[in-house]
Amino acid sequence: MGSSLRGHLLDTRPLRIPAYRRLLGSSAVSTVGSQLTAVAVPVEVFRITGSSAWVGLASGAALVPLVLFSLYGGSVADVVDRRRLMLVAVLGIAATSLGLAVHAASGRESVAALLVLVVVQQSFFGLYAPARGAAVPRVVPVALLPSAMALSTTVFGVGAVAGPLAAGVLIPVTGLPLLYAVDGVALLGAAALVATLPAMPPTGEPGRRAGVRSVVEGLRHVGTSQVLLVSMVADVVAMVLGMPRALFPQMATEVYGGPPDGGLPLGVLYAAIPLGSLLMALLSGRLVRLRQHGLLTLVAVAVWGLAVAGVGLTTSLWVAAALLVVGGAADLTSMVFRGAVLQTATTDELRGRVQGVFTVVVVGGPRLADLLHGVGGELLGPRAATSLGGVLVVVATALLAWRAPAFRRYRAPA
Template sequence: MDTSESSSESGTEPDAKASAPDGTRQRGWRRWAMDTRPLRRPAYRRLWSSTVVTAVGSQLTAVAVPKQIYDITGSSAWVGAASLAGLLPLIVFALWGGAVADTVDRRKLLLITNTGIAVTSLLFWIQAVTGMASVAALMLLLALQQAFWGLNAPARNASIARLVPEDELPAANALGSTVMQTGQVVGPLLAGVLIPVIGLPELYLIDALALCVTVWAVCKLPALPPLAGTPVRRAGVREVVAGFRYIARHKVLLLSFLADIVAMVFGMPRALFPQLAAETYAPYGEGLALGLLFAAIPIGAVAGGLFSGTFSRARRHGWMVIGAVVVWGAAITGFGLSGSLWLAVAFLVVAGVADMVSMVFRGAILLSAATDEMRGRMQGVFTVVVAGGPRLADVLHGGAGSAA
């Protein structure tokens, strides 16, 4: 039996030797193409496959909820309030979920949380198809769904280091991040096509059915209990605090989080896109401008992922993050100075590539620099930073745009 398969199926730390590259060096475009070695490992392939299915399905719900709330209220303020209603439980349960992921079998936690997300999507469909038209019910379901997501994400991300060797972590992160970014592009476009054809309620149903495939894929994963010798702990406030102390003691982890917070809060301009589309880039057509602005960063991220073959050969992950943040800042500055829509979109695409590079290597740092008993909590904080940073940027830049 292939050594990579046996190590992945056992749920133990994978053998790094199994991932050694071929004796011949890759040449030409192949050395730049995405490194797919992690997909040779059955356990990681199943986890990745579950991400492929939900990447698009979750975006259908992400479009359907604000659309339904706006249809009921006719108010963008209610749409914003719903976003806040989903953010708070996501933050709380991501931090707690990280501690839980460090104390239980991560496979079981993934089964429970994915089932919970699927049931929530089914409830979304029921309330929509029955014509309930209740904003309170929608916000309650959204809060419940985000709570399950908060519990799910740390366990899912922390499991990667148990399924692939350390030298394949950048490639594994690139594969997962590319799928998620692709979902952010394809999902909303697919929702826009499907709503006039099958109606809004069916978007929820498609998401629920897709999550059934995810649950099946997770069932096929090996058990992922705490490693032998790990002290038995209970997931509580003390363990969450211990996670923050661990970050404070390890500068490489602390700086990776700070770099992302600074880049996102001060550099994510998406709150300005509607105003820019309506005013600065109005001659190009408001609808076209708005669509291009929102799609540019994810498209750049997908492009960065598709040509991430060299990531696995990078050795100075910290410098890669720093370089990516510098490029992100320069690209966003160029975007801010652009009078042409096409130039602005080009700068945003470059920013998306830089964001992908930063995301991949920050993820690799978190998984390799933290011990397995701390990986769940590190991923919990990572989830909060990724979810909260852009929303804080929305408040900051939205206020600045209104004052201008």
């Protein structure tokens, strides 16, 4: 019984690799830090302006450089030492966090200065994310890549829960300047971990340069590979059509009877998906050993769609929460296998650029979903918009399975 249970738990074999432990540790620190900042910046913007529109503008201002620098950062990651690029990027993120601390302590209350710091910080993160993703296969054997993806996703899930909770508790106690400063100092610790990684010089033809042509080559490579393209389209389908996050405040009040300012129903809705992802990650030991990555990705996305469709059909908060937990587990499954597909179906000389495109998809999808579901909720009501989105996910996934046999049959290398 004990041996069987251990076989189902999160596979920790990649942690036996010292370089991966240090890489994961640096990612853990940067993830929690980014979540602290993600809460602190909107709080500060709202304190200064008293306007939610300015909060939305700050989010939009951060998205543009993140998209541009993720694409460019993927190009750079293929022509320079990835360890060095990660180190520069993490130091840049740390410097901007310390800059945010100085700004908050100065009492200037300048939204313009705040937005400039956020734009610079997200630009550095755009450089960091593709290099970090492309570094994993340099330190982890192919057979352990799904396990490494599950570990990375677990760390992100814990950070996505712990970071906002910590920010919510600390902001009234420490104030914004100290919170930003703690983030900056912690990121210096992450930089120290990155500095201990082995060198990761570029592979492939010497003399290649980063730039627009290199970015276009990466986009063309993704577009001409059915396996890579469908792995990203599957994520777009799941997140753009099926992520009802923007409807949670309205549903919490109108469907589940919560107070206008949020309350328990809102907290339950927001927590359910990451909880499902975290539980699935902790029980992913058997899952990561499966090799039918293409088929399992499509099945997971379809389960996500069915769960979301069910949320719109129920008026019970706890049934909706249970369905969102199932959806979160399916989303984690999809993330693990899609990530493994991107790592194994790409050569190392293109891996940075592919990770750059992947970062854009991951970042942009939920934001497009917020816009789409927000409009849909106004036109159709929150329950109908949620269910329709889930049904569209299932239909689109079935079309992908039919039209993309190469992806459906894709298996991880032995």
